[in-house]
Amino acid sequence: MTEQYWVGDFFIDITRNQITQKTQSQKIPPKALAVLTCLAKNANNVVSHDEILSQVWPDTVVTPNTLQRSIAQLRKALGEHSQSYIKTHAKQGYSLEVEVRWQAKLEDAATIDAVTNDALASDTIDKEVVSTDPIAKNKETESATVKQPSKNTRLIAPLLALAVLAVVAFNVLMPSPLNLEIAEFNSLTATDDKEYSGIYTPDGKYVVFQRYSEKVCRNNNIWAKNTKTKQEFQLTKNMGSYGSHSFSKDGKTLVFIDSNDCDTPINQKQCYKLMSLDFERALKQPQSPSVLVECKNSRIARPKWLDNNNIALVQEFSNRWKLTSYSVKENKSSVIYELEEGNIVYFDYSPKDDLIALTRIHSDGQQYLDMLKPDGERLSSHQIELPKEIPGNRFIYPNFTPYPSLLIFSTGRQLFTLSYDGKISNISLPLNEPISSPIFHPTESRMLVIKGHYDSDIAMMPLSQMTQLESAQNLSQLSNTYSIMERSIQREDNAQFQPGGELIAYQSNRSGRNQLWVTNNDKALQISNFPLDTFIYEMDWAADGKSMLINANKELTRLYLDSHAETIAFAFPIEKLFQWHSEDNTALVLARINGVLKFAELDLNNAEYKIMNDKKVTWAGKSEDGRLIYTDQMEQFWQSGPVEDQRIEALVTQGSDNNFIIKDNVIYGINADFQLWSYALDDKTFNIIGNMPEKLDYITDINQTDILLTMRIAAKKEVAEIILAN
Incomplete structure (x- = not known):
């Protein structure tokens, strides 16, 4: 063979x-x-x-x-x-x-060694020219090539002519890529707080957004700003965990999702409420929103008010999303669109065209764009053709534009249009900093975006000084207990000790792109060279300390210290890389298999995988002796057993949204009170080690003497407006 x-x-x-x-x-x-x-x-x-x-x-x-x-x-x-x-x-x-x-x-x-030239040579040289005289042969070859075209050449000429005509016809018939010119780029919410989810009111007179306080980073209020007078109005009376919002057609009512801890959790810690708010009354005085419906056993997200006065939203059951329509008048819901295979990624609604654009991932791993009527009738379905500028596993979140049959989305520092038939074009628009969520004004040539950056530093804390945190009262006292290892005005995080070495690996945005760096406490060196708008999710060292496995753009790459990189082929996106066992080359991952999130162990040698269980796993790892430990969406810790998995009762109240670490058969984690704790798997000993700084994002690694932390410095996000030239 x-x-x-x-x-x-x-x-x-x-x-x-x-x-x-x-x-x-x-x-x-x-x-x-x-x-x-x-x-x-x-x-x-x-x-x-x-x-x-x-x-x-x-x-x-x-x-x-x-x-x-x-x-x-x-x-x-x-x-x-x-x-x-x-x-x-x-x-x-x-x-x-x-x-x-x-x-x-x-x-x-x-x-x-010259394979790429073979086809050209065989078609342009007449093979019937034969001579033993090199000079004569050259002359005859030149004559044959120029004056007496070969049979192949005579066939190719008209084909080339047809190809040229086809290209010309294509350029005439196909619209040119959208070119937008910026007239102004203005910040609308330049405060010390963080603002997200900006939208216009249907009449375009106000911008509505969420504002997160720096002191209470997990909760927010909803605000409005008059686009002419610049006056701001707090709309919600009390803080909540409010999600994206949408207006009724008449602009009088605002709907959004509020998510909070359930009073009596059943199978999920968070309960989700669809809320409504009287916008006109809220402009005069902050209001308490009303509950339309509450979901305790499923997740709901992204409500969109339809012209028929129903509210479209996505609802998740067993890791699969459905597009549903909720009738406020009848207080009931019905399914608009669901998939037997694959999963829904995102949707947007155009009140002007009464049309839904929905992106989904198919079981073959490809993304599709479906155009729907609000009753669920599918008007078209096309595979999204990703250009080379966009990684293959990057999900597309497009919104409607005022341009015919065009949607718009951002990957960070690049803007793209997506046509209704799945074609993507890069917009010629200079972006000096990352933006997201482009939303067009209902009638004018302007759009809202979210801009800003996240600033975090890498800190190291000696375990021997943990007890000092118990008496520390303020940030100045806490700063004496840890030292900043790496810092910039950009994001630095996920630091990990090199096994058997002196290096510390971490990811950083300091070069303008998300890359992997290593430091020896004296000199920092960038060792990866990922393209623009790459996002690194997780990474893990090999046991010999000579390479790392990185989850970048939801695919695995093995990166060596000399910057050599190898892509690990796998058919499905990797949502999370929990742990890599380099000795047998397996990895614990959360993968989107056939569009649905699955907790799996991946064999990197042959890209085969094994589903570990059907639970919603949030983090996982194996101990040195092979015991599987994982947390579920209820923030409970589980350990694999001979017959069934066992809950670790000593850790029932110790779970949080921070990841845990396993070293030497000991679990280390942070609880909701920002306390560092340890649990020894061998003798089942539980200890509170000490308090942690409140600006801690999460712990990333630990060894016999020190612990590595990611410290939150600033999270600057704001709503900005791009005004386009006429």
């Missing part, structure tokens, strides 16, 4: 389970490569599902999802070329629509 071949400009090496483009190589699961080889042998022809299954998985019963997973792995590896290379034929199979060149043929021609 041929073990090396080319697919377009990708070099496939089956012996190494590797795909290489230029100098970038990726490891691909063997079964996925076998699927690619099957398609390559039948290039430009449809290969049925049954034929692929019989060749790749002979004498083995597998589900159709297994083949879909391999196709998704291949598409991820091929990146921007995936949609043009691998074609899906509904209810038939797949085809590989690209030139395939087999390595054996290239070796016979002795042109391995």
Whole structure:
């Protein structure tokens, strides 16, 4: 069997389970490569599902999802070329629509090092010219090439002409990418607090937003600001955990979600209430919102008031979201849209067009845009074609624009449009700092965005000084108990000690991009080179301290200290990387498998996975002796057992939204009172070690003498308005 071949400009090496483009190589699961080889042998022809299954998985019963997973792995590896290379034929199979060149043929021609020039050379040189005289041969070749076109050349010429005409026609018929010019970029809420979720009132006279106090960072009030007079109004009487909001068509009523701890939790700690507020009365005096409906066993989010006076929102059951419609008048709800496979990502509503735009992730890992009527009728459905500027696992959150058939979204420092048929274009708009949530004014050429940054530092605290925190009364006293290791005016966090070494790895935005850095307490060095708008979620050292596994843009990358990086191919987005066991190359992850979040153990050698349980796991890790520890959405700690998992009773009141750490069979965590505690798994000993600073974000690592912390310095977010040139 041929073990090396080319697919377009990708070099496939089956012996190494590797795909290489230029100098970038990726490891691909063997079964996925076998699927690619099957398609390559039948290039430009449809290969049925049954034929692929019989060749790749002979004498083995597998589900159709297994083949879909391999196709998704291949598409991820091929990146921007995936949609043009691998074609899906509904209810038939797949085809590989690209030139395939087999390595054996290239070796016979002795042109391995110049493979990209072979096709051009064979088409432009007349192979009938034969001479033993080098000079004569050159002359004859020149004559044949210039004056007597070969058969291939004569065929190519009209094809090239047709191609040029096609390009011209395409450019004439297709609209040009949207170019926006900024006339003004103004801050609307430049305060010491944090502001989010800015929207316009239906008449455009007010901007409504949430304001979080720096002192009470988890709760907020809803405010309004007159766009002409700049006068501000507090709308809600008391603070709450208020989410995004929406106006009724007449602009008189505001609806939003309030989430708080349930009085008597059943299977989730948070209860969700759909609230309403009389906007006109609130402008005169802050009001207490009214409860429309309360959900204790499901999550609800993103209410949107429809023109039919119902409220559309997404509701989650068992990790799967549905788009529902709630009737205020009848006090009942009905399903607008739900999926048997995959999951809903986001939706927006256009009152002007009475239209819903919904993005979803399919079971094959691809994102789709569905355009719906409010009654659920699907008008169109198209796969979203992500350009190279956007990582393959980045979810799309588009909002409507005043431009025909165009939505808009941000990835941070880049703005994009999304057409109703799934095409993405980059907007030519300079952005000097990250923005999010672009919302257009209902009638004018302006839009709201959220801008700002998060500033946190890395601190180290000796465990021997923990007792000093018990008597500390203010920040100046607390600052004597820890030292700042790394700081900038940007985000620094997730610091971890190097196993067996002196380095500390951490992530930072100090270079303008989210990157991985290492320091030896004297000199800091950036070792990653991720593209613009990359977000690093989690990371973990290898046991030998020579590399790290990083969850960046929801895919795993192994990064070495010399900056060499290897992408780990996996068919599904990685939402959280809990822990990496480099010895057997497995990882505990929260993955979005077929669109649904699953707690799984991933074998990085072959990209196979095992579902650990069906609980909503928030954090997890294994002890040195292999015991699985995890927390659920009720902030309870569980330990794996021989028959069933056991709740750790000593930690029932110690859970919080901070992650925990396991070192030497001891669990370390932070409770809701900002106390650092430890629990020894061997002798079941529980201890309160000491109080922690209130500006602590979370603990990130611990060794025999010190603990690493992420300290919150400032969280600056504000509502800004971009005024566009006419």
